[in-house]
Amino acid sequence: MRRRQMTDDDAGAGGPLDDGDAGSSAPSVRDRAFDALDRLVAASATERLLISGSALLLSIAIGFLLILAAGRMTSCGSAAYSLLGVGFCYDPFLVYDSLFLGAFGDFLANPLNGQFATTVSETTVLVFTGIAVAVAFKAGVFNIGGQGQLVFGALASALVVYGVSGAVSGLVGTLVLVSVGLATGAFVGGIWGAIPGALKAYADANEVITTIMLNFVATSFALYLASGPFKDPESFANQTRTLPEFALFPQPLFPGRTDASLLALALAITVAVGIAYLLRGTSFGYDVRTSGIQPEAAEYGGVDAARTVVASMALSGALAGLGGAVYVFTIAGNFQTGVPDYGFDGITVSILAGNNPVAAIAAALLFGVLKSGSIVVDVGTDVPPELVGVLRGLIVLFVAMPEFFRMIGERVDVRDRLGGSRDAVATDGGEEA
């Protein structure tokens, strides 16, 4: 266990150095050591941000090269971009311009433009799946099953709301239906999430595998329901009946759009902040975090490990299911098979956010921009939009290796002159996962 290094008996920091009369230069050395550690601790949040930012920049830089390389591999009439006298078929600046600015549309002229609406709606769902994954991560469980939980949440809420929608109407109807729908989505997603939780807690089944398998099962099952018993008879598509307009999330600010709701985004942000509070400010959250980073200590502290795993997976599934319900009430308007990979994207969101629910809002915005922008890239340039997928992978890769950035940082770090080893610096490495 590398976290023990700093205090290991012979690594030097313990023992006699605490003795008042050690009499050598040790106290000052020790003080400096603590100073350095203090700074490190204080810096960890900033550092996290720096690492995420650097990961993003580095990925963009590699993507830049990739675009150039792709531009050499294809052929075209005239160079779209030239560098050092070499022509390239794709212009990386144009691509990034389309990707990042395209996602905001003509924001200055009309902040409520359609492309920005897409960005908002994608971001909203990603906040939910992002915090879903983050909650599980915090409890030390890796929930790859967000997709399945989202699919079931979406399907259930679409069905239930359609079933109830005959009974109510108008603004009251909207209130009732949206709340019922959200509750249903959360409930069903929660159940579906609790299954791998229980399998892990009571049968020791690796959750990475069970959640992946359950994704396949959920997708197939949803296909069966949406193509069979609950199929919209009017449509060729495997989908449930379209929900009436009043059953959808109100979208006061995007006239003419049914898919983007700032209210839904506000709900997502509220939930994210709420989850952050839950984790930090409640006994349950304390249990979750403790069992996530140090299960033995949690057990010592009276945390019921099995129950916490199940509870946090249920919560995680509920959040993903909530995301599914929001997807239905904003983007889709019904349940249709072929739900986009929000669940998987949630993993990247959570990783980029360092599993912090509030930071997940920013990370979700980034991936919302990427998703929305990739469409602009596809339409506006010749560069295959799969590029965005590569960027996503690279970002995750770099975020996974904070040590890389620390090592770069160390090169210019004076503190390091004190000693030659990087062991001590690593003590807070990989704390979350």
Place this chain on the structure above:
Amino acid sequence: MSATAAVSDLGTRARLAVAGAAALFLSAGALALTGSTDVLLAVLALLFEKSTLAAALRLSVPIAFAALGGIFAEKSGVINIGLEGLLIVSAFGGVYVTSITGSVWLGLLGGVAVSTLLALLFAIVCIEFRADQIIAGLAIWLIALGLAPFASTVVFGSTNASAGTTFPSIGRLLANSGLPVVSTAGVAALDALAGVPFFGALFEASPMVYLMFVAVGASWWTLNRTSFGRWVHASGENPKALDTAGVRVSRVRYAAVLLSGVLAGVGGAALSLSLGQFVGNGPTMVNGKGFIAIVTYLLGNYNPVGALLSTLLFAGLDALQLSLQGQNVLAIPRPLVRTIPYVSVIVVLALFGKTRLPEAAGEHYESGEE
């Protein structure tokens, strides 16, 4: 030979036996729900069709190779959850190189090369830069998921690509081998053996199926009988013991992860080149096979032979699922029939979840670290 010795490892054998029984029991239970012994008999008949075994063998190839790769990496202490990604890039690489050179064998090498390169990246990130292995593996998957269709679009103009050719059959290989006796006698013998019910499938399989058997045997030998295998084992169980014994842990881990790249590369290229096609839409043609591979080697308790058997179990269920649909044996909607292999995996995992991971799996090791 090696197989018998390996299976004599009681733990593994018992696990697999019970796992197989459980899968059968599960299927039987599902059938009981539909309420007919005719159905049960029909299913059993299908299960012992030669074509089911043939399909299981073919479907096993990419999974088994990836699983072998996963065993090496994880036994050495590096959990390689990026197998899926390695399969994806090698599936594309195989098609790409084949389409340039016109040779599937060069294509196979190309797929292996691409996959090994990506595995190298993974190894550097995990070993040199102490990345969290799970997240890095996930990143490898995501990168491959973007990169392969990206490259395919750049080179072929679409996320789907055709190699134009596929692996020759083993019979053709023999016939073209240029060895007069071998080619004629071999082909005749194969033809005769292929006529055997059920097991005949073993004698008319793709060369990749035979390569899979060879790879399983070789992997078993490497892990259990060579120094390198010992080192891999020690590196995953107690890296410090290996380090203090004078073997560089990081080198062993590099070798093991690269080996996982090579093996997964064979699997991925075999997948695409047996069809002459790369399909890069959505989850790509690999479609979770890398993750299934992880399940199979966990179930096989890190034993290559065990992994092969559990791969065959899964692939067999998948093959069975397809024939159940075709022959309309079950009165269950088709999308649900398709979930049989996945549900079985979950049940089996729940029953035998207690896989003992190598002690140091997932942990970074650096020489000199206390």
Place this chain on the structure above:
Amino acid sequence: MTEAVRLDSITKRFPGVVANDDVTLSVERGTVHALLGENGAGKTTLMNVLYGLYEPTAGDVYVDGDGLTYEGGEEPDGDGDSDGLPRIAEAPQRFDSPRDAIDAGVGMIHQHFMLVDPMTVAENITLGNEPRKWGGLAVDREAAREAVLDLSERYGFDVEPDATIEDVGVGVQQRVEILKALYRGAEILVLDEPTAVLTPQEVDDLFEVLDELTDAGKTIIFITHKLGEALEAADEVTVLRDGRNVGSVETVGTTREELAELMVGREVMLETETPPATPGSASLVIDGVTARDDRGVVAVDDVSFAVREGEVFGIAGVDGNGQSELVEVVTGLHRPAAGRVELDGRDVTDASRRERTRAGMAYIPEDRQERGLVMDFDLTENGVLGSQHDAPFAERGRLDWERAEDRAREIVDEYDVRPPDAAADAKSLSGGNQQKFIVGREFARDPSCLVASHPTRGVDIGSTEFIHDRLVDLRDEGRAVLLVSSKLDEVRGLSDRLAVMYRGRVVGVVDPDEVTEEQLGLMMAGERPDPLPRAERVGDAADTDDRKRVRSGVASGEDADAEATDD
């Protein structure tokens, strides 16, 4: 005599810490040299430098290493060497890795054995130097077996080459480690705290082995913090303090006191004095507890005793004889296979950790960094651990962080935790300070019963004394204390009654003031010396007529089997 090892002005720095400060050390060939010092004095670091695990910041290493290496599979040529008069290297050597050190003839037996548990003895011994056949395509397992049998015969070891490491005892594992080094042609053997996990008898065996080895011309350096062992086994002792060499002395003509002073840097009281106890009624009752460990092996075998209010009940024994499992059963971390645990008259056998904490049980765990503290949490958060659902910190599921911070500050002040900062992460504290914080937190529960498991393991002397004093204070307040420690001095000094565990059973309960070290040693090896200096029976001291007191009397050494069934 020739020099086998010379370390010249070694300095080793870690970020912010100097672990070795200009240490010079010279070891004669064919002798046993003890490296003595407290925990954290830099002994292991120094030896890791010698073994190539660490690169020294400054200083040179010289090792007598000519012609010592040989390829795996061949026989070692240890015996003949003394005539060849190998000389110490002229130029300083540079060991970049253990491999270099091994090649130079240095072998190291670490405190935590460097063995691969699921592999066999022979596989472990030959690891990294496997004899091969078929052009390297296979390990020659027969040759490996032969080599191992050969070696163990030569040095009078008794090991079974095909046994799996996890199935053999600690003593055997240690021999395997030594064989591993010998197999690699080690002329110089470094043993890091080799006796920590051994019974006194096993220690004697080890020392005999060391004699055999030096007779065969090997050089031994052994690291210890135990004065007695250094004096007994070594020819020469070098004392390290604060990373510096404070003196080397021949064992002939030196005294314990002299060495102790060198070690600690001031005169120390080797004995803790405790005022007599005034025990009350039984608080914690262990009744016929049997428990299995994770592998299903019986680790605690029908143990019964009672801890009374106002007494420290000590449990001594070599590590791994069931103490850990017993403590976990008592504290609710481990479910017993049979038996009952009662706390203040209440059956808590099936109670969870949380319920036991609420019922007044505090627990200082054996491993502070795994269990006792969440290393990535700050002290405020750690101060809540175990009480996160209870008043005053929690109210209807909400945590009151202000109160938590106040509590952490109180602990920090009262227990002199440094740095005095409730916002510091637990991992940034030294081991002693971490332990003090845990002690403070558990005491702040105002427990009726405290279970303390190795409360001073790896803790510096100052903190140890402090923690000892607090334990006695708690006892004097009339609380029950169950103390488990493998440090004999500690349990003897603090306990009012002392039980010795061996292989999951309580061998006997004795009066720590009466019992001799030799008797304890025998008990720790599973034997019952006669006559046994019994502790007073609980039934005699406190009110009579209570079933469980009779039972605890049973545990104190009378005919356990006859009465244990009487329920």
Place this chain on the structure above:
Amino acid sequence: MDTDRFDRRKFVKGVGAAGLIGLAGCTGGPESGGSSGNSGGSGGDSDSDSEETQTQTQASGSDTTYVGMVYATGGLGDGSFNDQAQTGIQRAAEEFDLSYDESEPDSVSQFSTYQTQYAQSTDPNYDLVSCIGFLQADALSQTAPDYPDQNFMIVDSVVDAPNVRSYTFKEHEGSYLVGQLAGLLTTQSFSAGGSSTQSDSTNVGFVGGVEGSLIKKFEAGYIAGVKAASDDVDVQSTYTGSFSDPSAGKEAALQMYSSGADIVYHAAGNTGVGVFQAAREEGRFAIGVDRDQSVTTDYQDVILASMVKRVDTAVYNAAKAIVNDSFEGGTATTLGLAEEGVDIVYGTELGDQIPEDVKSQIASARQAIIDGDVSVPTEPSNV
């Protein structure tokens, strides 16, 4: 043309390899002054893309017609549906002063964004947005009213808006004909190209992609055709659950062949390639879908015939109408056998060897459907 294209693709790929090794290599990249670049396209789109690239840089203002293509989620290179649509727009681009941009959404929820992107684009200003696939219907029924001045077309579904031209097809009718072909051939001894039917079994198969009403039309027509040929023929149906899983397609088909099927028809996009592969390995036959797959794939030795669905005609006609200013928004056309929207096309290699009496029976069935004498079901359960 074909060989020429192939060579250049080889060249481009070789360049790609070079590009991977050394980015700054002097090969590939922009060709000086040339207009024959090829930024992609598997189906002979040699020139169009580069023109389109120029479109991006030139100011609009000429009379060029711009078309935005939003493909179905299977993406290009599926060898059937999307590629067929692409053929149509390529033909239009060759014949008219027309330029187009292509996009391949990968999920249903993206359709509306893609449609909107084209609709609101001003550089260039798209004259027509072609929406390929019924899954776009919901999105389009919301997008179209928002952009009343933008012309849209949709294939495989009807969107009721004045600016949308809808085309649907009677896939079941065409499938009926290939079903009859399969039914007739399996009952006799037939061999062609290295494949033959098994004389002792009368058994055919159908491999579908994802279950859905559209694919079921193929299945229903096919089964009806088979049964019309002979009541004794069994039809096995399997869905792989994916349009892009050729290995599942191959396994499904192999299962069918080994259990006696002689001919397998697929409506599974890329998954279908596996069906052809299986047919070749087993020495049996297959039937292609959407386009003449004996031309567009390398499996002419096993493809008896294909059920073509003239998505290309629909796309071409709509584009042509825009060019000629005769676009009729708000109308829906259903293209069946009578309208030549669907048909059976015999394989280039095997077609000649199919007995004439079989062909004439199929021809008369075709006529019967056109005349309304035979009504083909659209649901497998109604067969």
